[in-house]
Amino acid sequence: MIITSTKEELLSKINIVSKAVASKTTRPILECILITADSDGVRLTANNLELSIETSNIEAQIIEKGSAAPEAKMFLEIIRNLPENNVSIETDDKNNITIKSGKSEFKIFSLPGEDFPELPLVEKNFKYEISSAMFKNMIKQTIFAVAIDETRPILTGELLEIKEDCFNIVAIDGFRVAFRTEKIENKNESINVVVPSKTLSEISRVLPDKEDEIVSIYFTDNHALFETNQFTMVSRLLEGEFFKYENSFINEHTTAIEVNRQELLSSIERATLIVKDMRKSPVELKIKENFLVITSNTDIGMSYEEVAVDFEGDDLEIGFNPKYLIDALKVIDDERITINFMSALSPCIINGIENGNYKYLILPLRLKN
Amino acid sequence: MIITSTKEELLSKINIVSKAVASKTTRPILECILITADSDGVRLTANNLELSIETSNIEAQIIEKGSAAPEAKMFLEIIRNLPENNVSIETDDKNNITIKSGKSEFKIFSLPGEDFPELPLVEKNFKYEISSAMFKNMIKQTIFAVAIDETRPILTGELLEIKEDCFNIVAIDGFRVAFRTEKIENKNESINVVVPSKTLSEISRVLPDKEDEIVSIYFTDNHALFETNQFTMVSRLLEGEFFKYENSFINEHTTAIEVNRQELLSSIERATLIVKDMRKSPVELKIKENFLVITSNTDIGMSYEEVAVDFEGDDLEIGFNPKYLIDALKVIDDERITINFMSALSPCIINGIENGNYKYLILPLRLKN
Numbered sequence: 001m002i003i004t005s006t007k008e009e010l011l012s013k014i015n016i017v018s019k020a021v022a023s024k025t026t027r028p029i030l031e032c033i034l035i036t037a038d039s040d041g042v043r044l045t046a047n048n049l050e051l052s053i054e055t056s057n058i059e060a061q062i063i064e065k066g067s068a069a070p071e072a073k074m075f076l077e078i079i080r081n082l083p084e085n086n087v088s089i090e091t092d093d094k095n096n097i098t099i100k101s102g103k104s105e106f107k108i109f110s111l112p113g114e115d116f117p118e119l120p121l122v123e124k125n126f127k128y129e130i131s132s133a134m135f136k137n138m139i140k141q142t143i144f145a146v147a148i149d150e151t152r153p154i155l156t157g158e159l160l161e162i163k164e165d166c167f168n169i170v171a172i173d174g175f176r177v178a179f180r181t182e183k184i185e186n187k188n189e190s191i192n193v194v195v196p197s198k199t200l201s202e203i204s205r206v207l208p209d210k211e212d213e214i215v216s217i218y219f220t221d222n223h224a225l226f227e228t229n230q231f232t233m234v235s236r237l238l239e240g241e242f243f244k245y246e247n248s249f250i251n252e253h254t255t256a257i258e259v260n261r262q263e264l265l266s267s268i269e270r271a272t273l274i275v276k277d278m279r280k281s282p283v284e285l286k287i288k289e290n291f292l293v294i295t296s297n298t299d300i301g302m303s304y305e306e307v308a309v310d311f312e313g314d315d316l317e318i319g320f321n322p323k324y325l326i327d328a329l330k331v332i333d334d335e336r337i338t339i340n341f342m343s344a345l346s347p348c349i350i351n352g353i354e355n356g357n358y359k360y361l362i363l364p365l366r367l368k369n
Numbered sequence: 370m371i372i373t374s375t376k377e378e379l380l381s382k383i384n385i386v387s388k389a390v391a392s393k394t395t396r397p398i399l400e401c402i403l404i405t406a407d408s409d410g411v412r413l414t415a416n417n418l419e420l421s422i423e424t425s426n427i428e429a430q431i432i433e434k435g436s437a438a439p440e441a442k443m444f445l446e447i448i449r450n451l452p453e454n455n456v457s458i459e460t461d462d463k464n465n466i467t468i469k470s471g472k473s474e475f476k477i478f479s480l481p482g483e484d485f486p487e488l489p490l491v492e493k494n495f496k497y498e499i500s501s502a503m504f505k506n507m508i509k510q511t512i513f514a515v516a517i518d519e520t521r522p523i524l525t526g527e528l529l530e531i532k533e534d535c536f537n538i539v540a541i542d543g544f545r546v547a548f549r550t551e552k553i554e555n556k557n558e559s560i561n562v563v564v565p566s567k568t569l570s571e572i573s574r575v576l577p578d579k580e581d582e583i584v585s586i587y588f589t590d591n592h593a594l595f596e597t598n599q600f601t602m603v604s605r606l607l608e609g610e611f612f613k614y615e616n617s618f619i620n621e622h623t624t625a626i627e628v629n630r631q632e633l634l635s636s637i638e639r640a641t642l643i644v645k646d647m648r649k650s651p652v653e654l655k656i657k658e659n660f661l662v663i664t665s666n667t668d669i670g671m672s673y674e675e676v677a678v679d680f681e682g683d684d685l686e687i688g689f690n691p692k693y694l695i696d697a698l699k700v701i702d703d704e705r706i707t708i709n710f711m712s713a714l715s716p717c718i719i720n721g722i723e724n725g726n727y728k729y730l731i732l733p734l735r736l737k738n
Contacts, residue, residue: 074642074669081639096670104639108670270450270473273443300443301465301477 001066002090003037005059007101010079010087013044013055014072016231019202021072022048032069034116035089037062045116046072051199052119053206055231067113068097078106120234122225124218126189130167130182132213132228138169138180139204141331141358145171145178146197154240158200160224162191171197172243176324177361179245191219194242199235206231248361249349253340255287255313258353261337265329267294267305272322274300282319282365287311287341296322318344319367328360370435371459372406374428376451376470382413382424383445385600388571390441391417401438403485404458406431414485415441420568421488422575424600436482437466447475489603491594493587495558499536499551501582501597507538507549508573510700510727514540514547515566523609527569529593531560540566541612545693546730548614560588563611568604575600617730618718622709624656624682627722630706634698636663636674641691643669651688651734656680656710665691687713688736697729 014033022030025048034045041057068091079087084102091097097110139158147155152174159170167184170177203226207215218225226233268283271294275281286293287309294305318341329337334352341348344367350360383402391399394417403414410426437460448456453471460466466479508527516524521543528539536553539546572595576584587594595602637652640663644650655662656678663674687710698706703721710717713736719729 077642078639081635081642083635083639103675104636105673106639106643106670107672108643266450266452267473270447270452270475273446273450274475274477301475303476304474306472 001035001037001068002063002088003035003042004061004063004086004088005042006085007079007082007087008085009059011076013058013231014076014079016206017044017046017053017055018072018076019206020046020048020051020053020233028071029069029111029115029117031071031073032111032116033072033075034067034069034113036067036113037065038067039065045119047117047119049117049236050196051202051233051235053231053233054119056229066091067116068095068110069113069116070097070108070110074108078108120223120236122218122220122223122234124225125220126187126218128162128167128184128186128191128217129214130184130217131211132207132215133209133211134182135215136204136207136209137333138182139200141180141333142169142171142178143197143201143204144327144331145173145176145360147173154194154238154242157194157196157238159242159245160191160193160195162186162189164188170242170245172245175321175363176328177245177248177359178328179249179359181357192242193219193224194238194240195224195235196238199233203233203235206233248347249359250342253313253342253349255316255341256311256338257287257292258310258336258338259292259307261329261332261335261352263307264292264337265326267307268322268325268329271296271303271305272326274298274303275322276300278321278323282367283322283325284317284319284367287316287318313341316341316344317367318348319365320348320362321365324362328362332358332360334358370404370406370437371432371457372404372411373430373432373455373457374411375454376448376456377454378428379448379456380445382427382600383441383448385575386413386415386422386424387441387445388575389415389417389420389422389602397440398438398480398484398486400440400442401480401485402441402444403436403438403482405436405482406434407436408434414488416486416488418486418605419565420571420602420604422600422602423488425598435460436485437464437479438482438485439466439477439479443477447477489592489605491587491589491592491603493594494589495556495587497531497536497553497555497560497586498583499553499586500580501576501584502578502580503551504584505573505576505578506702507551508569510549510702511538511540511547512566512570512573513696513700514542514545514729516542523563523607523611526563526565526607528611528614529560529562529564531555531558533557539611539614541614544690544732545697546614546617546728547697548618548728550726561611562588562593563607563609564593564604565607568602572602572604575602617716618728619711622682622711622718624685624710625680625707626656626661627679627705627707628661628676630698630701630704630721632676633661633706634695636676637691637694637698640665640672640674641695643667643672644691645669647690647692651736652691652694653686653688653736656685656687682710685710685713686736687717688734689717689731690734693731697731701727701729703727 042060045054082101088100099106161168168181216227271283283296292307292309334354336353347361352358405412411429414423451470457469468475530537537550585596640652652665661676661678703723705722721727
C-alpha cells in the first residue's frame with residue numbers, strides 16, 4: 001500500500017475511529033486501526049467487538065492499493081506530531097509502515113490488514129432519521145441513570161424504543177428512571193432494543209453537535225447501525241427483556257412544586273458539600289407553603305438552604321440521595337420544572353415545563369428521625 | 370470571632386494560602402487555614418512546616434475579634450459555592466464556624482486558632498528586590514533539573530546565590546546542570562542558600578505574573594522569606610553544601626552548532642514518540658556539515674529527522690536521554706541557541722544566544738554501536 005493524504009484529514013478521522021479501539025485486550029489487532037486502500041477509496045476502521053467505526057472515504061490519493069493495521073495510539077501520536085501537512089504512508093512486505101512528512105520519517109511495525117476482524121453485517125431494511133445534536137442530547141439526558149453494577153446486565157444499557165411516532169430513550173438503575181422522547185417519522189414499525197451504555201457514550205462523543213446534521217439509524221436483531229456522511233458505527237445489542245417502565249410514571253400526586261431548575265440545582269450542590277457518602281447521607285427536602293428548605297447534617301457539619309417555590313397540596317418532608325437529583329437537574333433543558341410527590345416513601349417525578357419531552361423518577365431515602 | 374467579607378476577596382486569598390496547606394499529615398491542624406481577626410485586621414495563614422504563607426490584611430469588617438482554623442479544602446469549597454458575594458463568618462464557644470451568604474448557611478467544625486503552629490520568625494536584615502514575573506521565570510527555567518531521588522537531599526533543592534551584582538538560580542541532578550542568572554542590586558553581601566524545590570514550585574505558582582510587581586526576598590541561616598504586597602511566604606532551607614557547579618561550564622569545544630530552538634525541540638519530541646524508556650533508549654545526534662540528523666531506534670520502530678544548523682568544528686555522533694534535551698529546550702527564551710560539544714563522551718553545553726543569561730549542561734548517553 002502507498003497512499004498520500006494530509007495530516008489534518010488523517011487526524012480528524014483517526015480521532016473518530018479511536019473511540020472504537022480496544023484499550024485492554026488479549027488480541028493486539030483490536031488495538032490497531034485498519035487502513036484500507038482499495039478501488040472504493042481509503043478508509044479507516046476500528047473494532048473492539050462491541051462497537052465498530054468505519055469512516056467514509058477520506059481525502060487521499062492511492063498510489064498502490066493494500067491495507068495495514070498500525071497500533072492506534074502510536075499511529076495517532078505520530079500523525080499528530082508531523083512537521084508538515086503532506087503525509088505519505090507506505091507499507092513493505094514485512095508489514096512495516098513508513099510515514100513521511102517534510103524531513104521526518106517514521107518506520108513502525110504494523111499487523112497485516114487481513115487479520116483485522118470483519119465488521120458485523122447489518123442489513124439496511126428500515127431507516128430512521130434524527131438530528132445528530134438532538135440524539136446526542138437525548139443520550140446525555142438519560143445515560144447517567146444506567147445501572148453501574150452488573151447484577152442485571154440488561155440495565156447497563158439504554159432502551160431505544162420506537163412506538164408510533166415517538167422515539168424514546170430510557171435508562172433505569174433500580175433507584176431512578178430517566179426518560180426522554182422525541183417525535184420521529186415512522187411507518188408503523190415498532191422497535192425495542194437495548195444498546196450498551198458504553199458504546200452509546202462513545203457514539204455520542206463522535207456525533208457532530210449540529211442540529212442540521214442527520215444520523216440515520218438501522219436495527220437488526222443483534223445490532224444497531226448509526227450512519228452520518230462522515231462515518232458508520234455498529235453497536236452490539238444487549239440480550240434480554242428491559243424493565244417495563246411505563247407504569248412507573250403515574251400522574252397522581254398529593255404535593256406538587258414548581259421551581260427554577262438552576263436555583264434548585266445550586267442549592268442541592270451546596271448542601272452536598274458536607275456530604276461524603278451520598279448513599280448514606282440523604283439531603284432533606286422540607287416543603288411548606290411557598291418555601292422549599294434543603295438541609296443536610298453529617299459528621300462534617302450542617303447546611304441550610306431556602307428556595308422559593310410555587311406550591312400546591314400537603315406539606316412534606318422527604319429525603320433523597322442528592323446525586324440522583326443533581327444528575328437530572330444538570331441535564332434538563334427547561335428553565336422551570338415541576339416535581340410531584342405522593343408521600344415521604346414514594347418516588348417523586350420531575351418534569352420539564354416548557355419542552356414536555358423529559359420525565360425523571362427517583363426513589364426517596366428514608367430519613368433518620 | 371465575627372467578620373464579614375466578600376466571596377471574591379476570600380476566594381482569591383484562600384487560593385493563595387492553600388499552596389501551604391499540608392495534604393498528608395498526622396497533625397490535622399496543618400490541613401487547616403487559620404483566620405485571624407485582631408487589631409491589625411483580618412489575615413489568612415497556612416503552614417505545612419516546610420512553607421508558610423500569610424496574606425496581608427484582607428478586605429473585611431471585624432465585628433468581634435478572634436480566630437478559627439477550619440479544614441482548608443472544606444472551607445474553600447463552601448466559599449467557592451456560596452450563592453451571593455456577601456459572606457459572614459462567625460465562631461461559637463465550641464469552635465463551630467458558621468458561614469452565611471444569602472439564603473445559605475453552613476455550620477462546620479473547626480480547630481481552635483490557638484493550636485495553629487507559629488510562623489518562623491525571620492529578621493528582615495537585608496532586602497533583595499526582583500520582578501515577580503522574572504523570578505517565576507528563573508524558577509521555571511531551572512527547577513526541572515533538581516534531583517528526584519533523595520540519596521543526596523541537598524540536590525532536591527535549588528541553589529539561590531547572590532554574588533556581586535548577580536542573582537543566580539542553579540539546579541543539578543547528577544546528569545545535568547541548569548543555571549540562570551539576573552542582575553540585582555547588592556551592597557557586597559554574599560548569599561548561598563538551598564531552597565527545597567517543592568516550596569519553590571508552590572511559591573512560583575502564587576507569585577503574580579507581572580513584570581512590574583516586586584518580590585522582596587530576605588534570608589536568615591534557616592529560612593528564606595518572600596514578600597509581595599499581597600502575602601508573605603517563608604520557606605525552610607536545606608542544610609548542607611551544594612555542588613560546586615562553576616567549573617562544569619567550560620568554554621572549550623571541538624564541535625559547535627547554532628540552531629533554531631523550536632525546530633530542534635519539535636524534531637526531538639517526534640523522535641521520542643517511539644521511545645518508551647528515555648533512560649535506556651538514547652536519541653542519536655549526528656552532526657555533519659550543515660545538518661543535524663536525529664534518529665531513534667527501539668522495539669517499536671525507527672525515526673529519522675533532519676534539522677538545518679550552522680556548524681563549526683569536527684563531525685560528531687553523540688547520544689542523549691531526549692527528556693534532558695526537551696526539558697531545557699522548552700523553557701529557554703531565546704529563538705536561537707548554540708550547543709557546544711567536546712566529544713561523544715563529554716557533556717554538551719547549551720546557551721541561549723540573545724539573552725545570554727542561561728546555561729545548561731547535559732551528560733551524554735553511550736551509544737550502542
